[in-house]
Amino acid sequence: xxxxxxxxxxxxxxxxxxxxxxxxxxxxxxxxxxxREKVFNHPCYSEEAHHYFARMHVAVxxxxxxxxxxxxxxxxxxNESRPGVVSELHHPVQAVKKVLxxxxxxxxxxVLGIAGPGDPLANPERTFETFRMLAEQAPDIxxxxxxxxxxxxxxxxxxxxxxxxHVTITINCVDPDVGALIYPWIFWxxxxxxGREAAAILIEQQQKGLEMLVARGILVKVNSVLIPxxxxxxxxxxxxxxxxxxxxxxxxxxxISEAEHGTFYGMTGQRGPTAEELQALQDECSGDMNxxxxxxxxxxxxxxxxxxxxxxxxxxxxxxxMDINYxxxxxxxxxxxxxxxxxxxxxxxxxxxxxxxxxxxxxxxATRPVLMAVATRGSGVINEHFGHAREFLIYxxxxxxVRFIGHRKTVAYCEGGDTCGDGMSAxxxxxxxxxxxxxxxxxxxxxxxxxxxxxxxxxPNGEHAMEPIEDAILAVxxxxxxxxxxDARPAEQQKVA
Amino acid sequence: xAFEIIESCVNCWACExxxxxxxxxEARPHFMIDADKCNECAGDFEExxxxxxxxxxxxxxxxxxxxxxxxxxxxxxxPEKFAKLVARQQAx
Ligand code: SF4
Ligand code: SF4
Numbered sequence: 001x002x003x004x005x006x007x008x009x010x011x012x013x014x015x016x017x018x019x020x021x022x023x024x025x026x027x028x029x030x031x032x033x034x035x036r037e038k039v040f041n042h043p044c045y046s047e048e049a050h051h052y053f054a055r056m057h058v059a060v061x062x063x064x065x066x067x068x069x070x071x072x073x074x075x076x077x078x079n080e081s082r083p084g085v086v087s088e089l090h091h092p093v094q095a096v097k098k099v100l101x102x103x104x105x106x107x108x109x110x111v112l113g114i115a116g117p118g119d120p121l122a123n124p125e126r127t128f129e130t131f132r133m134l135a136e137q138a139p140d141i142x143x144x145x146x147x148x149x150x151x152x153x154x155x156x157x158x159x160x161x162x163x164x165x166h167v168t169i170t171i172n173c174v175d176p177d178v179g180a181l182i183y184p185w186i187f188w189x190x191x192x193x194x195g196r197e198a199a200a201i202l203i204e205q206q207q208k209g210l211e212m213l214v215a216r217g218i219l220v221k222v223n224s225v226l227i228p229x230x231x232x233x234x235x236x237x238x239x240x241x242x243x244x245x246x247x248x249x250x251x252x253x254x255x256i257s258e259a260e261h262g263t264f265y266g267m268t269g270q271r272g273p274t275a276e277e278l279q280a281l282q283d284e285c286s287g288d289m290n291x292x293x294x295x296x297x298x299x300x301x302x303x304x305x306x307x308x309x310x311x312x313x314x315x316x317x318x319x320x321x322m323d324i325n326y327x328x329x330x331x332x333x334x335x336x337x338x339x340x341x342x343x344x345x346x347x348x349x350x351x352x353x354x355x356x357x358x359x360x361x362x363x364x365x366a367t368r369p370v371l372m373a374v375a376t377r378g379s380g381v382i383n384e385h386f387g388h389a390r391e392f393l394i395y396x397x398x399x400x401x402v403r404f405i406g407h408r409k410t411v412a413y414c415e416g417g418d419t420c421g422d423g424m425s426a427x428x429x430x431x432x433x434x435x436x437x438x439x440x441x442x443x444x445x446x447x448x449x450x451x452x453x454x455x456x457x458x459x460p461n462g463e464h465a466m467e468p469i470e471d472a473i474l475a476v477x478x479x480x481x482x483x484x485x486x487d488a489r490p491a492e493q494q495k496v497a
Numbered sequence: 498x499a500f501e502i503i504e505s506c507v508n509c510w511a512c513e514x515x516x517x518x519x520x521x522x523e524a525r526p527h528f529m530i531d532a533d534k535c536n537e538c539a540g541d542f543e544e545x546x547x548x549x550x551x552x553x554x555x556x557x558x559x560x561x562x563x564x565x566x567x568x569x570x571x572x573x574x575x576p577e578k579f580a581k582l583v584a585r586q587q588a589x
Binding site for chain 1: 509
């Protein structure tokens with residue numbers, strides 16, 4: 001839940017490397033060919049593909065073998081795209097039925113993940129039965145699994161057997177003293193172990209599992225939850241170590257911690273990072289590693305594209321009534337996938353050509369980079385009304401092109417009440433999540449938010465509706481350049497102040 | 498000699514596969530222990546398995562009705578402190 005997504009190039013780097021340039025997508029250029037192939041059109045790894053393809057999760061694994069301070073087993077885990085135990089739990093046979101029904105209806109669905117509600121590898125029978133059936137019946141669906149890593153080393157052979165596309169390990173630390181602040185206990189060899197000792201075992205198992213997967217040639221992504229004051233200073237080291245061991249991607253996610261979730265962190269007032277803190281850390285780590293920035297912590301039981309949820313169309317009752325001929329559906333899916341891939345290829349080629357021309361006409365002006373936010377519902381164009389946006393995609397425009405930075409979530413201020421529960425209006429919330437951005441691009445914007453946005457130094461722009469995101473951003477950037485707005489350096493002045 | 502699961506159980510399934518006597522079964526509103534089958538893991542494990550993995554304080558009781566994972570034992574938030582935190586949050 002990524003190509004301009006992968007950033008290991010400093011923001012001011014310019015020019016092309018290895019036949020790819022311009023968009024951050026191309027920063028996969030340095031990855032080995034066999035990995036690039038795997039991730040190129042993967043909705044979880046390619047920001048571009050992310051607009052066209054979708055993934056889903058099935059909740060088949062209820063039990064968990066550790067406790068994290070950001071998790072309350074009752075509720076959906078906001079941090080790890082893990083459904084809570086109150087979500088509809090599926091038996092493997094039901095789960096497979098659901099996957100086939102969704103894949104036949106939404107051909108863009110190409111990736112199936114098992115992430116919970118507990119730990120998939122703490123429920124190995126249920127998890128592997130699901131994978132076994134899917135590999136047989138729907139070979140065109142990529143399979144992936146997320147784990148806390150505790151029992152990972154015990155299941156490497158089985159994972160290798162099912163042709164798992166990739167494994168995600170959540171690694172929040174490599175130091176047991178830090179771990180003791182995140183994990184109160186683990187269940188290990190038939191006992192509950194607490195404190196530092198528990199964290200030390202967990203860390204050892206995670207690292208061992210990572211090494212074993214890499215040795216088998218299975219792709220490993222590492223997720224980390226950024227917890228200010230607990231592991232924020234530590235995650236750069238985590239990034240370095242997991243990269244050295246062969247993880248191909250590191251995804252740093254913000255801690256989501258609300259008192260009403262009833263988690264330890266929620267109850268004790270541990271705050272999550274601001275969008276700026278998150279971005280600073282991602283930048284710090286990206287010198288070392290591919291960072292994944294477009295992960296939107298998709299809800300693990302959500303179905304559909306880009307944050308939409310079509311789950312209601314696929315309740316067990318409705319699925320039982322469907323008559324799915326998957327071999328037929330697979331043919332239709334193959335055609336649609338080919339068409340999408342063609343479109344993606346054409347876009348990449350066009351972008352490549354365009355970036356060249358921009359670099360040629362512009363004699364290296366000393367322009368500053370600008371952050372812009374975009375409201376979109378997918379397909380890579382600006383097609384969302386400001387007031388309906390539940391999230392903004394953040395891009396950085398600079399003399400070297402446009403680079404995707406990440407997602408920031410908000411509350412659609414057109415909807416429901418005017419507050420977000422904490423007394424803050426939804427518009428204020430949007431303005432807060434847009435902090436640091438100078439422009440917000442959307443298909444339409446009402447009169448009411450206009451003033452407050454401008455007051456906050458964010459220029460609303462509805463002039464590029466339905467245009468491709470990166471073209472529009474470049475156009476706005478060029479306009480700012482010709483208006484002399486890029487000479488002043490408001491961003492830096494603010495930092496100094 | 499048998500343990501009991503009470504209503505604070507969140508139906509997370511963690512305990513069910515671990516019981517050496519298949520004494521735990523899925524039920525609503527919450528999981529149950531078959532008192533005839535449960536031997537508190539005596540002879541099988543040093544620690545009672547359900548009690549060792551259950552994430553919810555107070556969900557499993559011993560024969561005298563005492564919680565085997567008492568308040569504060571798992572979260573580290575002791576009850577008095579917990580009450581204070583809640584009060585502070587409400588005040589904020
Ligand atoms: S104490 Fe042991 S035997 Fe009794 S229910 Fe729990 S796991 Fe089963
Ligand atoms: S582990 Fe505890 S909360 Fe989970 S099902 Fe068993 S008794 Fe209920």
